[in-house]
Amino acid sequence: MRLLRCLFILSIILLAITNCCYSYPLTQTIHPQQLIQQTGFRLLNANGYEKRITFYYSSKQEPFVKISNRNKRITVSKGIFSYLDNEEELAAVISLEIAKLIDVQDGVFRRVAIGYSPRKYEVKADKKAVDLMVNAGYNPVALINIMNKTADEQNWFEYNIFSHNGSERSAYIYNYIYNKYPLFIAKNDYFTDDEYQNFLRTTINDRKKTRLIKELKVKKQTDNSTK
């Protein structure tokens, strides 16, 4: 009996050790993929989008966020996470790609039009991304931050016919938020961030223009209402 008791205790110890040392691969954390899917499906569901889009995480160090037109897939790389400060900036990056895929999924003729005038559809996707973020409960000013951190900046002699400058895109986004959702700029959570301050320094004339145009518009409306 003593022998059997000793064997029993040893067997329990061996069971415990083997189960602790050899963990199944499913118990390993896959946090980035889960986070990307969480934010992506939140954006899709909040906006009532009726078509399927999938979200992938790539372990490449190069920072990129890609779409696959054929597979309707958004791939977010490991390298882009070093640029992101919070979930809202991740949502900004994903919403930009969802907005592009919405146009791609519209049909063959729309895809041809995107190929022939990519600059127009880029601005349209940027504005659509603002709507996607607001409906999902995110702050769209995060788009301006991430654009200032990552977008390219070409001069007029380095003119790129396929895409806008980073400063042009961020100015369009600011103009759209100012006209449609101005409360996000009036009570701005990102005002003291270095990236947003840098954006304010580099777009003084563009922001002044948006304010003057809106003031003119409000004047016209008040004049019409008094008449």
Place this chain on the structure above:
Amino acid sequence: MKKAVSILLLISCFMSYTNCMTYAAAGKRNTVIKTGIKKDVKQEVPERKKYTPLVIEDEIADEVKEQSKNRKRTAQQPSVIEDEAVYTITKEEAVKKKKQKNYKKELIADEKVVLTEENKKFKRPLYTGKIKTENGLEVVLKPVSKIKTGSTSIKLKNKENTDNYKLALPEIGDQVAFRVVKNVEKDGKIIIPKNTIVYAQVGEVAPRAMGGAPAEITIENFKMMDKKGNLIPLDGKISSSGYSLSFWIGLAELATTPFLIGFAVPVLRLLPGGQAVITPRKNYVIYY
């Protein structure tokens, strides 16, 4: 009882043994399957050609040897180069550095935000996770007047000059009126009678562009007045886009390349697409 306990102990020992063996088997990798390897088989290996490097005679080698013999070797002393930038920090300078103020961020003010009454009523949407599976009752609408995209130019005064800027019409936030075409009924009762006016706002306008890209417009935030005077929101959006010329531009480019050798391409790409129109001739559907 003793028999039962002993049987239990034996079963537990057997389970632990099998558990260890399964993990050991899973840990094994690169198992080699031996299939009748023949030994003592002579392989024919061809003889390799021997490599002999080319001998290049150095003409100056003999002269250098003679010169090196004649040189007197002296003890080499390291050359001292004075670095002008290197200096030691004195106590006074260290104290000064401590007193220096740290970098203070100077914040630039953002532009003053002009809020309309509708902007002030905006409530930030909260994500609840609830998804609408049913659309609700259909409300068939027609616009009171034709809505068409376009562009205007505005003059803004700077300190010295006046600048012209292009604006897309209609502008975002402009109010637009629709009329209900059919009675909306539920359980035999008329909820929304015919000819009631429904107000909406212009949500987004994408102007037309070169390359045959058409203009696009979306209208959202539909609302109507109840009999009691309450504002009732309606679900849905109306979007319209103009005719796209991109496909036909592509075909025209292909057709003209053998005759014009591609010179038609830059000219055809300048053509814009059509304007987006929401006409009273067409019915549009939203939901109650």
